[in-house]
Amino acid sequence: MAIKPPRPKGPPLNAMRAFEAAARLGGFTNAADELCVTQGAVAQQIKTLEGWAGAPLFERKAQGVVLSRVGQQVLPSVIEAFDAMGHAVLELQQAASPHRIHIAALPAVAQLWLSPRLPELRAMMPEIEISVTALEQAPNLAREPFDLALFYGANADQDIVRDRIFPVCTPALGRKVTSVADLKGVPCLSDAVWADDWTLWLRTEAPQEDVIPRGPVYSLYALAVEEALNGAGVLMAHEALVQRHLESGALIAPFEGAVETGQTLGMQLRDGKPRPALAALIKLLLSESSL
Template sequence: MRIHSPSLHELHAFAAAARLGSFSRAAEELCVTQGAISRAIARLEEHLGVALFAREGRHSVLTPTGAGYLDAVGPSMATIESATLALRQRRGPRQLRLSVAPSLFSHWLIPRLPDFRARHPDIALSFAPYRRDDPLTAPEIDAWIRVGRSDWPAGLATDYLVGRELVPICRPADLQGPQAIRTPADLLTRPLLFHSNYPDNWARWFAGVGCAHGPLVPAADFELVSLLVQAVIAGLGVAVVQRALVEPELAAGRIALTMDRPVLLDRGYHLCRPKGRAPQPALEDLRAWLLEQAAA
């Protein structure tokens, strides 16, 4: 039997250009060149013997014939896509793509990931690059872990994980001898190291423990928590950090808490995912595991 239908490549190019009203935007969505879209649609029009698009300024709009053809083939294309996706999800690993704030990623999440893999070997995780100005809407990303307060956009579902506990850290040697740190006021005699993105952390901590102070002048400031910790280890001074970000260094004895008096911040790390997307069992498994790790 002779096959009269065009190729799926041509149909996908046609449907994307029809939906987006632009060959260039269709090319971006399908990860091909604009020329590839133009050629695919030209082949389709030649095969059918009709014009599917007309140019209006910079936009490509469907002709009445093109609109009718899209109405006819669109549902079948959607059926093929959903059937293929369902089969791939059954036969292959469940996949999640995440974007995680770097400090939490390296200091808190990565050391725990072997446990997640052991419990969920069927879930494959991949990680998108971190963007500070990310609107948290990219369709190719399933979830984000970001620092923030409670004022998230209405379109996001969020769960607080960790990061609200602010604690002072020093070298273990700073807790020994006649000049040892024993009280919050003792910290005021030491060089104070600041996080350049959160310069008010020291003031928040001193206020939280009721220790009066004058102007707080940084001995040095650092943009990354990892550099801040290394500066403390090197003996440059003392710092305040989110407890969740220094667990490995505390456990290994490379740093110590000057005193176990955490002050709670109004910000912390949250798991964020867009509302309205189709349910993902793999994402629910990850969410449950993250909340369990955070509670522990």
């Protein structure tokens, strides 16, 4: 009778992924954010992997976790392996769907900058299927299934436009706001993520004015823009996100002076030469007709 002894089980892949993310990002919380799971789930996965390996991979300390000697030794190989897996997944996606492009973008960028351009992009590239996912944080393009990411930052692979901020409002409200001092009497709209915009603009453009902006704060910048269009107050605007409303006259800039934030709206690209469909899309997004 043939003997078929059980084969040794390999390490659970999800646990390896949790270890790699926690080690690379410096903690369980950051790993949980990237993997879209709870911190407890990451901790449990790593505990499972440590049980399989028979050795601790992290040292638990009061101020957090640090890699153990074993964790430090194996981390470079694990990172290399997951980078290779990410590259293989990308090749599979491109081979199976060469005309499908998946873009990740900051919600405000997806709604206010990219969305108005999609009809033109579809008309100019009818063979391309474009999907868009809104994310609060830029993805790791070496690991996640996106071809292109559009976010504000200081170190984009390809700059689109420098970020400038300035107040905007409807023409009707603009007739009541003729000086910076008038901001004391109107709601000043702002976004929770860009909470310091008003302070930056006032400090740069009107340091002599004793103005403390007060008004609604929104967790979605697109909602803040919509409320500005409704006449609800004066919004501290990011130029690229309100440009079409300025061009149409729906919004105006009641004061002179725009402040550069030091960031750019830019593209993050995967390493390597983009395939033809993606290269054509990038060229259109950067062209004057699209900007």
